[in-house]
Amino acid sequence: MASLLRSDRFLPAATGIASLAAAVAIVELLLRAEILNPHIMPYPSDVFAAIPRIIREEAVFQRFLVTAGETLASLVLIVAIGVPLGVLLQRNPLVRKATESWFSALAAAPIVLAYPLFLVLFGRNASAIVALAVIGSIPPVVLKTVDGLAATRKVLINVGRAYSMTRRQIFWRIMVPSAIPSIFVGIRLGLIFALVKIVGVEFLINFGGLGQLINELAERYDLAGTYAAIIFVIAVSMLAFTLTEWIEKWLTQR
Amino acid sequence: MKVAASMNRIDVNEVSKPEPDPVLVVERVSMKFNLGEQSVTAVDDVSFSVRPGEVFTVIGPSGCGKSTLFNIIGGLLGHYEGEVRIDGSKIAGSHESIGMVFQEESTFPWRNVIDNVAFPLELKGMGKSERLDRARHFIDMVGLSGFERHMPAQLSGGMRQRVAIARTLAYEPRILLMDEPFAALDEQTKLLLGEKVMEIQQRLKQTTLLITHNLSEAVQLSDRILIMTYRPGRVKRILDIKLDRPRTADVVGSEAFGRYVAEIWADLREEATRGMSDAESARR
Numbered sequence: 001m002a003s004l005l006r007s008d009r010f011l012p013a014a015t016g017i018a019s020l021a022a023a024v025a026i027v028e029l030l031l032r033a034e035i036l037n038p039h040i041m042p043y044p045s046d047v048f049a050a051i052p053r054i055i056r057e058e059a060v061f062q063r064f065l066v067t068a069g070e071t072l073a074s075l076v077l078i079v080a081i082g083v084p085l086g087v088l089l090q091r092n093p094l095v096r097k098a099t100e101s102w103f104s105a106l107a108a109a110p111i112v113l114a115y116p117l118f119l120v121l122f123g124r125n126a127s128a129i130v131a132l133a134v135i136g137s138i139p140p141v142v143l144k145t146v147d148g149l150a151a152t153r154k155v156l157i158n159v160g161r162a163y164s165m166t167r168r169q170i171f172w173r174i175m176v177p178s179a180i181p182s183i184f185v186g187i188r189l190g191l192i193f194a195l196v197k198i199v200g201v202e203f204l205i206n207f208g209g210l211g212q213l214i215n216e217l218a219e220r221y222d223l224a225g226t227y228a229a230i231i232f233v234i235a236v237s238m239l240a241f242t243l244t245e246w247i248e249k250w251l252t253q254r
Numbered sequence: 255m256k257v258a259a260s261m262n263r264i265d266v267n268e269v270s271k272p273e274p275d276p277v278l279v280v281e282r283v284s285m286k287f288n289l290g291e292q293s294v295t296a297v298d299d300v301s302f303s304v305r306p307g308e309v310f311t312v313i314g315p316s317g318c319g320k321s322t323l324f325n326i327i328g329g330l331l332g333h334y335e336g337e338v339r340i341d342g343s344k345i346a347g348s349h350e351s352i353g354m355v356f357q358e359e360s361t362f363p364w365r366n367v368i369d370n371v372a373f374p375l376e377l378k379g380m381g382k383s384e385r386l387d388r389a390r391h392f393i394d395m396v397g398l399s400g401f402e403r404h405m406p407a408q409l410s411g412g413m414r415q416r417v418a419i420a421r422t423l424a425y426e427p428r429i430l431l432m433d434e435p436f437a438a439l440d441e442q443t444k445l446l447l448g449e450k451v452m453e454i455q456q457r458l459k460q461t462t463l464l465i466t467h468n469l470s471e472a473v474q475l476s477d478r479i480l481i482m483t484y485r486p487g488r489v490k491r492i493l494d495i496k497l498d499r500p501r502t503a504d505v506v507g508s509e510a511f512g513r514y515v516a517e518i519w520a521d522l523r524e525e526a527t528r529g530m531s532d533a534e535s536a537r538r
Contacts, residue, residue, distance in 0.1 A: 155358040158356065159354075162329070162348055162354040163373075163374050163425065164347075164349075169377075174362070177364045
């Protein structure tokens with residue numbers, strides 16, 4: 001066991017879990033000692049105890065699948081729209097200079113507040129949620145794609161030129177692979193933006209997945225259940241993050 | 255100077271005469287850059303030829319236009335005056351007969367060692383097993399067997415430069431064109447890597463054109479050395495290096511080596527001093 005913990009592979013994960021457990025224990029102690037107000041914040045032990053209940057009574061897995069499905073659909077669309085847009089901007093300096101600040105502004109805009117517009121356009125369904133999440137989450141993907149491509153080291157491009165590669169070959173075989181780490185930073189940022197918006201809109205319009213459940217549990221003042229449902233939101237985020245990590249690894253180590 | 259007299263000087267004017275079957279001929283090449291309203295001549299009327307199988311080195315102080323010359327010969331810079339010919343034919347742009355090794359770290363960080371070395375073979379459309387076999391051959395040649403699956407980030411600077419050299423050799427160029435390939439390495443690694451490159455050059459009879467500002471490196475590796483003037487970069491003279499081959503890194507301890515270094519320094523000192531004064535006055 002000791003040798004397992006010492007190994008490079010398991011030590012970071014074990015340290016992470018231990019830190020989380022320690023933080024949870026400290027919160028529990030602060031609540032028990034009433035340094036934190038237990039009427040506003042539930043005991044962590046109650047939150048964990050509420051998990052089987054919300055699985056049984058609130059169909060949390062089904063809601064998890066709804067939110068996860070919306071998140072993955074948004075992820076696919078963010079990549080499918082954001083990366084080509086980033087490529088387009090990088091290849092057209094005029095368009096880039098004209099629109100780059102718009103994308104930065106869009107990233108900062110509280111687009112979630114425009115949800116009534118999306119409800120009118122798409123109806124009260126999952127496509128309205130996904131559309132809002134995608135539009136609000138594309139900017140980091142576009143901006144990091146532009147950054148990544150522009151940051152390709154000149155010497156690597158010269159290596160391609162020395163091998164008489166065409167501009168297209170240099171783009172696809174040198175610039176794109178070189179930009180992948182940056183593009184994936186953008187994708188992960190986009191993912192965070194999207195998940196926050198998805199859960200937020202589900203909460204606001206009382207529709208669909210975990211956001212709606214959180215809304216209902218909060219209205220019933222079921223604090224332990226509310227926080228237990230938030231744990232499932234974190235699980236969606238972890239699932240999507242792991243997926244992007246696998247894809248990045250597959251692309252870079254092929 | 256007695257030492258100089260014992261070494262075979264070649265007159266600059268003699269260079270324009272065609273050598274017996276040179277692989278590469280650089281004839282009256284000049285290059286100007288426009289910097290705002292000013293025009294700077296980086297390379298001025300440079301001519302030389304490189305014979306098959308020799309190591310020909312261009313040495314000069316910083317700012318003498320060595321790298322401009324490297325980029326012109328490698329086809330990375332156009333719009334110059336004069337001609338670059340390979341086997342008698344004028345070339346424009348990059349040419350498959352020239353393989354370039356760059357000063358900066360140039361391995362692809364997303365590819366492991368073997369895939370880096372196999373990259374040019376992939377471009378040639380060679381089948382996977384054949385190109386991997388050939389890549390292994392060149393990895394072995396640069397002494398990196400056992401590191402095939404390592405990523406560049408897991409290697410030292412010297413090892414990464416060996417990967418870049420193996421990648422260029424795998425392309426099987428007629429002329430290996432290297433721009434200060436050991437500049438980023440420490441002195442000992444530089445000497446040992448130089449020895450390795452010499453060993454490979456002798457084995458493959460690889461025609462090599464080396465660009466450097468390092469005197470010891472130039473003498474250790476070269477058959478002939480072209481000394482350039484500081485801005486505009488012109489040919490000051492070409493010197494034959496008559497040190498026995500095969501050479502190892504131990505050659506740096508020999509008396510003849512020291513004499514060559516001293517002779518080149520005598521020529522370079524004035525140029526380097528001009529370069530330094532220029533750099534200092536630019537800061538004022």
